[in-house]
Structure formats: C-alpha cells, structure tokens
Amino acid sequence: MSKNIKTPEEMARIKFEPSANGWMDPATEFRPGTWNFTAVPETLEYLDLPNPRKWRPTDDDWQLPENWQEIIHEGLRERLKKYRTLQIFMDICVRCGACADKCHYFIGGGDPKNMPVMRAELLRSVYRNDFTTAGKILGKIGGGRKLTKQVIKEWFYYFMQCTECRRCSVFCPYGIDTAEITMMGRELLNLLGLSIEWINTPLSNCYRTGNHLGIQPHGFADSIEFAVDELEEITGIKVDAPINRKGAEILFVAPSADYFASPHYYTLLGYLLLFHEIGLDYTWSTYASEGGNFGLFHSSDMMKRLNAKIYMEAKRLGVKHIIGGECGHMWRVVHQYMDTMNGPADFLEVPVSPITGTRFDNATSTKMVHISEFTSDLIYHNKLKLDPSRNDHWHTTYHDSCNPARAMGLLDEPRYIINKVCNNFVEMPENTIREQTFCCGSGAGLGTDENMETRLRGGLPRANAVKFVHENNDANILLCMCAIDKATLPPLLEYWVPGVEVGGVHEMVGNALILEGEGKRKTDLRGTPYPGIEDDGEEGDSNV
Amino acid sequence: MGVMFSLLAVVVLILIAVAGTELAGWRDLFGIVIPYAAVVAFVIGVIYRVLKWARSAVPFRIPTTCGQQKTLPWIKSSKLDNPHNLFWVLCRMFLEVFFFRSLFRNTRSVVVEGPRILYSPTKWLWAAGMAFHWSLLIVLIRHCKYFIEPVPSWLVTMQNLDGFFQIGLPIILTTDVVIVASLTFLFLRRVVDQKLRYLSLPADYFPLFLLLGITVSGVFMRYFTKTDLVSIKELAIGLVSFSPVVSSEVGLVFFVHIFLVSVLLAYIPLSKLMHFAGVFMSPTRNLANNNRVRRHINPWNPKVKVHTYEEYEDEYRDLMKAAGLPVDKEE
Numbered sequence A: 001m002s003k004n005i006k007t008p009e010e011m012a013r014i015k016f017e018p019s020a021n022g023w024m025d026p027a028t029e030f031r032p033g034t035w036n037f038t039a040v041p042e043t044l045e046y047l048d049l050p051n052p053r054k055w056r057p058t059d060d061d062w063q064l065p066e067n068w069q070e071i072i073h074e075g076l077r078e079r080l081k082k083y084r085t086l087q088i089f090m091d092i093c094v095r096c097g098a099c100a101d102k103c104h105y106f107i108g109g110g111d112p113k114n115m116p117v118m119r120a121e122l123l124r125s126v127y128r129n130d131f132t133t134a135g136k137i138l139g140k141i142g143g144g145r146k147l148t149k150q151v152i153k154e155w156f157y158y159f160m161q162c163t164e165c166r167r168c169s170v171f172c173p174y175g176i177d178t179a180e181i182t183m184m185g186r187e188l189l190n191l192l193g194l195s196i197e198w199i200n201t202p203l204s205n206c207y208r209t210g211n212h213l214g215i216q217p218h219g220f221a222d223s224i225e226f227a228v229d230e231l232e233e234i235t236g237i238k239v240d241a242p243i244n245r246k247g248a249e250i251l252f253v254a255p256s257a258d259y260f261a262s263p264h265y266y267t268l269l270g271y272l273l274l275f276h277e278i279g280l281d282y283t284w285s286t287y288a289s290e291g292g293n294f295g296l297f298h299s300s301d302m303m304k305r306l307n308a309k310i311y312m313e314a315k316r317l318g319v320k321h322i323i324g325g326e327c328g329h330m331w332r333v334v335h336q337y338m339d340t341m342n343g344p345a346d347f348l349e350v351p352v353s354p355i356t357g358t359r360f361d362n363a364t365s366t367k368m369v370h371i372s373e374f375t376s377d378l379i380y381h382n383k384l385k386l387d388p389s390r391n392d393h394w395h396t397t398y399h400d401s402c403n404p405a406r407a408m409g410l411l412d413e414p415r416y417i418i419n420k421v422c423n424n425f426v427e428m429p430e431n432t433i434r435e436q437t438f439c440c441g442s443g444a445g446l447g448t449d450e451n452m453e454t455r456l457r458g459g460l461p462r463a464n465a466v467k468f469v470h471e472n473n474d475a476n477i478l479l480c481m482c483a484i485d486k487a488t489l490p491p492l493l494e495y496w497v498p499g500v501e502v503g504g505v506h507e508m509v510g511n512a513l514i515l516e517g518e519g520k521r522k523t524d525l526r527g528t529p530y531p532g533i534e535d536d537g538e539e540g541d542s543n544v
Numbered sequence B: 001m002g003v004m005f006s007l008l009a010v011v012v013l014i015l016i017a018v019a020g021t022e023l024a025g026w027r028d029l030f031g032i033v034i035p036y037a038a039v040v041a042f043v044i045g046v047i048y049r050v051l052k053w054a055r056s057a058v059p060f061r062i063p064t065t066c067g068q069q070k071t072l073p074w075i076k077s078s079k080l081d082n083p084h085n086l087f088w089v090l091c092r093m094f095l096e097v098f099f100f101r102s103l104f105r106n107t108r109s110v111v112v113e114g115p116r117i118l119y120s121p122t123k124w125l126w127a128a129g130m131a132f133h134w135s136l137l138i139v140l141i142r143h144c145k146y147f148i149e150p151v152p153s154w155l156v157t158m159q160n161l162d163g164f165f166q167i168g169l170p171i172i173l174t175t176d177v178v179i180v181a182s183l184t185f186l187f188l189r190r191v192v193d194q195k196l197r198y199l200s201l202p203a204d205y206f207p208l209f210l211l212l213g214i215t216v217s218g219v220f221m222r223y224f225t226k227t228d229l230v231s232i233k234e235l236a237i238g239l240v241s242f243s244p245v246v247s248s249e250v251g252l253v254f255f256v257h258i259f260l261v262s263v264l265l266a267y268i269p270l271s272k273l274m275h276f277a278g279v280f281m282s283p284t285r286n287l288a289n290n291n292r293v294r295r296h297i298n299p300w301n302p303k304v305k306v307h308t309y310e311e312y313e314d315e316y317r318d319l320m321k322a323a324g325l326p327v328d329k330e331e
Helices: A008-012 A041-046 A068-082 A084-092 A104-109 A118-130 A133-142 A149-159 A167-171 A178-191 A197-209 A217-235 A264-278 A300-317 A328-342 A371-380 A402-405 A412-421 A450-457 A461-472 A481-494 A505-512 B002-023 B025-055 B086-099 B124-146 B153-160 B174-192 B193-200 B202-223 B230-242 B251-272 B271-282 B309-321
Strands: A249-253 A321-324 A367-368 A396-399 A475-478 A499-506 B109-114 B116-121
Touching: A008 A249, A008 A450, A041 A197, A068 A084, A068 A118, A068 A149, A068 A178, A084 A178, A084 B025, A084 B271, A104 A461, A118 A133, A118 A149, A118 A412, A149 A167, A149 A178, A167 A178, A167 A402, A178 B153, A197 B309, A217 A264, A217 B002, A217 B309, A249 A300, A249 A461, A249 B025, A264 A371, A264 A481, A264 A499, A264 A505, A300 A321, A300 A328, A300 B309, A321 A328, A321 A371, A328 A402, A328 A481, A328 B025, A328 B124, A367 A371, A367 A461, A371 A412, A371 A505, A396 A412, A402 B086, A402 B109, A412 B116, A450 A481, A461 A481, A461 B116, A475 A481, A475 A505, A481 A499, A499 A505, B002 B025, B002 B251, B025 B251, B025 B271, B124 B153, B124 B174, B124 B230, B174 B193, B193 B202, B202 B251, B202 B271, B251 B271
Parallel strands: A249 A321, A321 A367, A396 A475, A475 A499
Antiparallel strands: B109 B116
C-alpha cells in the first residue's frame, strides 16, 4: 500500500459538504490518491487508438485534439442513436435521489458528485445544453452546461470513479444504469485519447498475448506446469493439464490472474484438481488465455476485439463447448455481450455435462457455462467425494461480485457449493449481499496503487460488512468469484478489517475434494498445515 | 435559486391568466385556443419523443438482474426480479409501472462511529410517489364527469368512494387532500435534504409548483368559491366536440386552472415528465435475462480488427515449440 495513506480513523471521518453554489461550475481538484496514471502512448498506438501522447491529469493542458468539441459532439450524437439506454437515461431521470446513497464511492467518500444521479448529470448537462430544445432556450436555468475543457476534466475524474457495478440501477424507479452512463462517458473520453494506464496496458497486452498480464505462451505453460507440480506435492497426485489441445471436448477459459497472482492461484489449483478427478476432456488455451475483458471498461469495440478470441479459439480447437472460470466482469461480457458481438456460436454444441449428462438449457445459444453452474450440478448429482472438514480452519463468508449478481443473477450456485464444501459459512448483512452487494471499490479498471484513497473509501461499505461477520461470527475468509476482487480485496481488508483472508470458491472445492488414490493431506492448497499434522520440514509456503 | 425561479415562473403564469382574462378579456384565447394548442403540443411532442427513443437502437440485452437467474432446474429462480421470458418481464414491468417496485427497495445508509454503516429501509419517497401518482390518476378519471353527459354511474360511484369519509360540505375528496399533501412532501424533501437540495434543478421545482398551482386552484373552485359548474361543463363538452363556447359565467379561478393545465401539457414533452412514457422503454427493465439462450441482434454490430490466432502463432511459434506446445504451422 502506498505511503501517506490516512489512518482508518481519519478516513472514516466522511465529510459531506456540498457546495452551496451547486454543481454547475465544473471544478476538479486532482488530489493525490484519487486518480489513475494515464495510458502510455505505446499502448494506444498498438491498438490504433487516437491521440497517443504523454500527459498527466494534473497538467493544465491535456493536449486535446484541436477539434475536441466537435469530436465529443459527434461522438455523443452517434451514441444517442446507437444506444437507447443513453437516449432514455439522458431524458427521463427525475432526480428523485433514490440512487444517491447507493454508491460505494459516495458512502465512503462523501463527494456529492459521486451520487450516481450527479455522475449522470455531468454528462446530461451537456446533453441538455447542446441536444435539447428546452436546454438550448433556457441554458443554465434549464440545467445546461457548455462543453468546456473543465467539463472534460470533470468527466475524466468522475467516470474514473465509477466501477460500473450497477448497484444504483437496482434502486432506480426507471432502471437508469450508471454503468451505462460511465461506459458512454469513457467511450467519449477515449475519442480524445483520455484513458488510463491500468485499462490500456491490459488491453494491449491482451490483444497481443491473449491475456491482460501479457504472459506469453511459454510463460503460461510454465505457470500451469508449476501448479501441477505443486499439486503433486500437496496431494501426491499428478494431474493432467492440457494446453492448446485440439479435439478436446471442452475449452476452459479463466481470468489470467488465476494462473499468475495470489490468492487467485489457489482457485486455479482447485480447478485443476476438480477437472482431474472427474476426468474432464478439456484444454486450456494460450491464445484465449484471458476470460476477463478490460474492453468492457474502455469501449464496446475494444470489448468485441478482445472477446472474439474465445469463439475463434473454440472453433480452431474443435471443442464442443466452453466453461468459464471465476471472474466477475468476464461474466458480464460472456453473458450479456459475447453472443451478440461475436456469435452465433453455431459451430459449438449445447453444453452437456459429460459427467452428469445435465444439459445446460440456460446456455443453449452462447454455449458457455459458468464453472459454478458446472460444479454445483456435479455436487447435486453426488459426483464428487467431499470432505468439508478440510475447510474447518476457514470461517467463510461470501461476497457477490457486482457483475455476476446484477448482470446475470448468479447468486445461489456459489452458495450451494460453499455450503457443500465448507462447514462454516455465514452471510453478511442483507443490504450488502446478492443484488444489493457492494463493489470491492476497485473494479472497472480502477484497481491501481495510485488511486488507493479512492479505492479504500469505495471499498468501505464492503469491508464494513465483512467486519460485521468477522467480529460477530469469526469469519476469517471472504470468498468471491472475481479476479479483480481477489486482487483488490486483500489490501482493502488489511486496511479496514485485518485478519480476514480472501479466497475463491474453487479453492474451497479443491481443499474438500477427495481424490481417488490420494493420501491424507498435510496442508490445504495454501500450504498451511492442518492442525495435528506435524510439519515434516518441507516447504510450507506456496505463495507465488 | 432554483426554488425562487420556479416559484416566480408559476406566479407569473398565474398573473398572465388573470391579466389575460380579467384585464384584456381574452376569454376565448384562454378558454379555447390555448387549451387546444396545448393538447396538440402534448400529443405531437409525446409522439415525437417516443419515436425518437424508438429509433435509438438496443444493441445489447442488458437487464439489471435483481435476483437468482434461471439455470439448473433444482435452483429456484427469482422470476419477477430476474425474468427469463416475456411473461415475467411483463409482470416485472407491471409492478414497476403501477407500484414502483424498484423504489420500494429503497434504503437509507448512515455512517456512524466505528465506522459502522447502517442500512434501513425507507419508504417515504415510495409512499409519496405512490400517493401522488395514484391520486393524480383518480383525479384525472374524476374529471371525465365534465366531458360526458349524462355522467355514467361508475363515475358517480367513484366520486362517492373518494368522498368516503363524508367530511365537510361539499364533501372533501380524499384524493384532493392526498395530492396536495404528497406534492408538498415531494417539494419539502428537495429543500430539506441536503443531498437533494444540491442535485435539484429548476426543472425539478417547476413541475411541482405547477402541479400545486393546478391542484390548489382546483381545490379552491370546489370548496371555496362559487363556481358555475354548468358553464364549465358546457365549455368542456364543447371542447371535446369541437364547438366550444365560453359563457360569461366561467370564473377567473377556472381560467387560472385551465391555463396552468395547458402549460403543463405543453411542458411535458420538453421535460423529465416524459418519464411516464420512458419507464416502459428502459432496457434494463423491459428485457428478459435469457441472454445465453437467445442471441440478441445488434443492428449496428461493427466489424472490428482482431488479432488472429495465425498472427499470434507467427509471433510466438518458436517459443511455443520450445515449450512443447502444439502449433498449427511448423514455420
């Protein structure tokens, strides 16, 4: 965590001091800790994106293209025609304020422009001024604002303080979805070359190497091989993990952090054990080695460019269908965009579990099944031998990731699995789970070190709910099914509620799963010795 | 500032009606021409706006899911909050439109010492919204009695029910009280709540004052002034049968009332009040979450540049071979 961070006590003194003069005059202060580094020119060039240059948000001159106003106007006009959501959401908000205190950034930060309605008003005021009759006549009194460079700066600041989590949309009487507004706002900003490094670098990495982390094929193979060796050490069993194998029945796609970051890695170990134990005929791919898609945080075109690899690879390898790993925004893309963008997947077959024979009727067109749908079906049909006591050192709670919750409705499958593989599970308070779940505060490409204050503030509602079950129910691990969560929740919890780890659902599955022919396990997948087992001097720390 | 501006605007509108009919004597203008013009503006304006929305594409199917999806047969799905077909979408929309279901979920969050964040259900906005909209609907239906002769018995029954409490003379109608009270509440929360005061625009206060002006002038006519109902009904029936006559018995308050109504009608298509039509067309609510079952077509699905496997293998072939990974081409 970066230095100069406030103490939790200081941070928790949340000031809500809206300016008495209202919000119409744009003024943005780029305080350290609240904004992200900007995209390096090379990444824009690699992806053929406009206006590559070196700049910082604190610069006076952002080096916008000369006709920047025209670009924004044309861009907005085009998107109003292309997206009914944008057109309607610009027109019908009554500013009832129901969304105001639903945003994690507003709750944890108190900045009035982080009320979802205000985030939209930043864009809406320009829309009113330049695109509506009433706005053109009435100007400022009609809520219109001229498009100035200050407005652009404000957009950049606040559209990079929205994680597109859709929580506000649940409460809006018209379903106005700030994620949609932010996506449009970011698309417009991208037309001027205003993007951030933590989005653009993963994008160009993914475009080139197949994954956000920029891992090349041999590096991918090394990672998987390392995991296989590690599993042999823990379980005594050597699992098979085929890569780029043509003719496999199933292509498995996971977020790249699963094979390169911790604690994601333990989830990877869980997948590998599971697939081995059920004898799944599957393959990994180095070309489609990323389930996540930072294109979602950039523009629909980028999303499509990256997502295309999954179907293209499924076709090349000749698989029958696809299973996807534990990732949040990945599943928004797979569930709500993939088939539309890159389908129809008529070269694949309707997914059928080769173990249980269950036909996944909920994926007849996309032909892609979520790992928790697949695994819960296995458990329901008693196809797995499980020993939940191997997770007894964990008192688990479960964080619904925003996208699977509010853009899919994947709520009960993971809970079913957790309850079968763990003996200790407790829910967080009801206003903070399921469709009302709170974002980790770092999604949508905002999980960087430089904006740590914003992240810690935005993550406060989530952390606070964890604290509740930590103090009342001894919860010591927060399970989740999202790679961004697994990367960003650990520092968040360390800050607000020390003593709670973060893990994946399939990590717990891997712990509980009894493999055919395995001996008594001495450690869990993290290498932590089970109580009563003597540490025989072998290396116990499995951090990667 | 927004409050004063909007209040002033409504006061000016009232003065215009007073001056126009009392001083200038343009009774036909205010009784006939302006109401007709307002209705025309309303109808054309609403159609224009709805068509404009309809012309915008729906490239992706993006419902906000507020409950368990339909997946495996043994997992109970939440049909209303996560509808998987048109029938349940219609049910969801019905509850949205008639009972403001999403707003009913509303919570309030407070950060207290600790820090601890507390959430509690809050139904005030929902209740006031329901009270206002339902009263408005009933009041509008009640007004049919001015346009139909003889008044059908169901309308009489309805008005009798509205006056169920039998208080006052003329009997006080529940909806009259409720509509004024709910509008007052909706206004007060905007000025009392710091968040709402910050985000409210003149466009939020103006319709509230306008509606208050309309309802108060209506209430005034019913309870406090002598209003010649015969002449008003004559004008109303004349208006709908395209042979309107403004008799000399029609009073000042009525002109204020009908002028404000005319302004409201003409204002609706230009304003946020279009939410009455927009709520039906919101893609996060009116689409089924059957994304993986039925492919949604994007009418402008663009061709994009992708990085093909061939390009990828060309770049990494040697590394792949060295790592023992299969390749499509040997070189």
